[in-house]
Amino acid sequence: MHTPQLFTPFKVGSLTLDNRIVIAPMCQYSAENGATTDWHLLHLGTLALSGAALLTIEATAVLPEGRITYADVGLWDDVTEAALARTLKGVRRYGLMPIGIQLAHAGRKASSDLPWKGGAQIPPTHGNGWQTVAPSALTFDPKDNPPLALDAQGLARVREAFAEAARRAGRLGLDFVQVHAAHGYLLHEFLSPLSNQRNDEYGGSLENRMRFPLEIYDAVRAAFPADKPVTVRVSGTDWVDGGWDIEQTIAFAKALEARGCDAIHVSSGGLSPAQKIPVGPSYQVPLARAVKAAVKMPVVAVGLITDYEQADAIIGTGDADLIALARTILYDPRWPWHAAAALGAKVKAPPQYLRSQPSRYRDLFI
Numbered sequence: 001m002h003t004p005q006l007f008t009p010f011k012v013g014s015l016t017l018d019n020r021i022v023i024a025p026m027c028q029y030s031a032e033n034g035a036t037t038d039w040h041l042l043h044l045g046t047l048a049l050s051g052a053a054l055l056t057i058e059a060t061a062v063l064p065e066g067r068i069t070y071a072d073v074g075l076w077d078d079v080t081e082a083a084l085a086r087t088l089k090g091v092r093r094y095g096l097m098p099i100g101i102q103l104a105h106a107g108r109k110a111s112s113d114l115p116w117k118g119g120a121q122i123p124p125t126h127g128n129g130w131q132t133v134a135p136s137a138l139t140f141d142p143k144d145n146p147p148l149a150l151d152a153q154g155l156a157r158v159r160e161a162f163a164e165a166a167r168r169a170g171r172l173g174l175d176f177v178q179v180h181a182a183h184g185y186l187l188h189e190f191l192s193p194l195s196n197q198r199n200d201e202y203g204g205s206l207e208n209r210m211r212f213p214l215e216i217y218d219a220v221r222a223a224f225p226a227d228k229p230v231t232v233r234v235s236g237t238d239w240v241d242g243g244w245d246i247e248q249t250i251a252f253a254k255a256l257e258a259r260g261c262d263a264i265h266v267s268s269g270g271l272s273p274a275q276k277i278p279v280g281p282s283y284q285v286p287l288a289r290a291v292k293a294a295v296k297m298p299v300v301a302v303g304l305i306t307d308y309e310q311a312d313a314i315i316g317t318g319d320a321d322l323i324a325l326a327r328t329i330l331y332d333p334r335w336p337w338h339a340a341a342a343l344g345a346k347v348k349a350p351p352q353y354l355r356s357q358p359s360r361y362r363d364l365f366i
């Protein structure tokens with residue numbers, strides 16, 4: 001039987017993936033002081049049974065002030081590490097795929113309210129709010145409290161926090177780390193000339209703007225077990241004239257590849273409220289394709305990939321090596337089963353669920 005491209009195995013560094021479907025990181029805003037809760041056990045547990053090849057834990061703050069909201073997951077001390085260890089124990093006991101974590105710092109977009117409470121920034125003078133930091137004292141929204149521009153000591157604190165969180169991730173036995181350099185958060189703020197107006201060695205030229213994110217990559221790589229992948233998520237463009245764009249993304253991807261980066265995940269936007277995003281099916285795939293043409297490391301495409309044939313075609317045409325799902329798999333946590341059934345492939349399922357297979361799809365499960 002011909003195996004659809006979406007269900008062919010693939011290697012990212014030392015990790016062998018069963019198929020090309022990865023679960024994108026998704027903040028749940030359900031942590032308590034950075035500690036994961038039973039919600040994460042339910043949520044990650046469900047996704048770990050979905051038949052996808054890889055699970056990425058949500059944006060996990062390396063410092064308390066690096067959280068988007070007060071309910072974000074963190075990995076900055078022994079308490080947050082112990083909470084995640086408990087969650088992982090439950091998920092791993094029954095889960096069927098490798099698990100990684102996205103390490104993040106929200107920069108000037110930190111100190112926000114929960115999305116379902118409007119998501120506006122909370123001023124540092126209010127409960128659940130704090131002073132944000134960024135490359136430059138420039139707000140995301142004119143209504144926001146201006147961030148403090150990081151000085152040398154502040155930069156060192158962030159670097160050390162990423163390294164320390166990567167060490168904790170290694171201790172937790174996580175299978176990979178993804179460095180979050182997308183969506184207008186701290187590392188993307190260094191990359192984009194719209195948010196980085198420094199006049200030291202971290203601002204100005206493209207080389208200077210890439211310097212801090214590359215230092216973070218190096219710090220994480222050095223702190224995480226050498227035999228496990230470290231990947232990076234980028235925004236391929238700000239969708240704003242004069243901002244970060246695909247040419248700069250390609251330069252960044254090449255610099256990461258030269259440092260041994262194991263994969264690059266190409267998303268977009270999030271840096272500026274002025275963004276004009278041409279939202280539609282596969283709208284970010286051209287960005288992934290452009291990066292893929294310039295590097296040899298694996299490339300992940302994401303964004304409104306909802307149909308089985310659409311996903312299979314992205315892999316089949318070589319636009320990307322892997323596709324990531326976020327809303328699609330929240331909406332339908334058995335999407336990989338349904339894709340396998342529609343395309344004529346097989347997926348892993350837990351033995352408890354083997355009897356679920358409709359008779360018209362005999363042999364769906366491995």
Ligand SMILES: Cc1cc2nc3c(=O)[nH]c(=O)nc-3n(C[C@H](O)[C@H](O)[C@H](O)COP(=O)(O)O)c2cc1C
Pocket residue numbers: 024025026027028058059102180182183233267302303304305324325326327328329
């Ligand atoms: C509920 C939710 C939470 C998200 N949290 C994160 C996150 O923690 N880190 C991140 O890089 N992107 C995050 N995203 C963006 C997704 O990973 C993904 O890039 C985006 O939703 C587009 O893919 P989709 O069309 O399959 O949803 C989030 C998206 C959603 C819907």
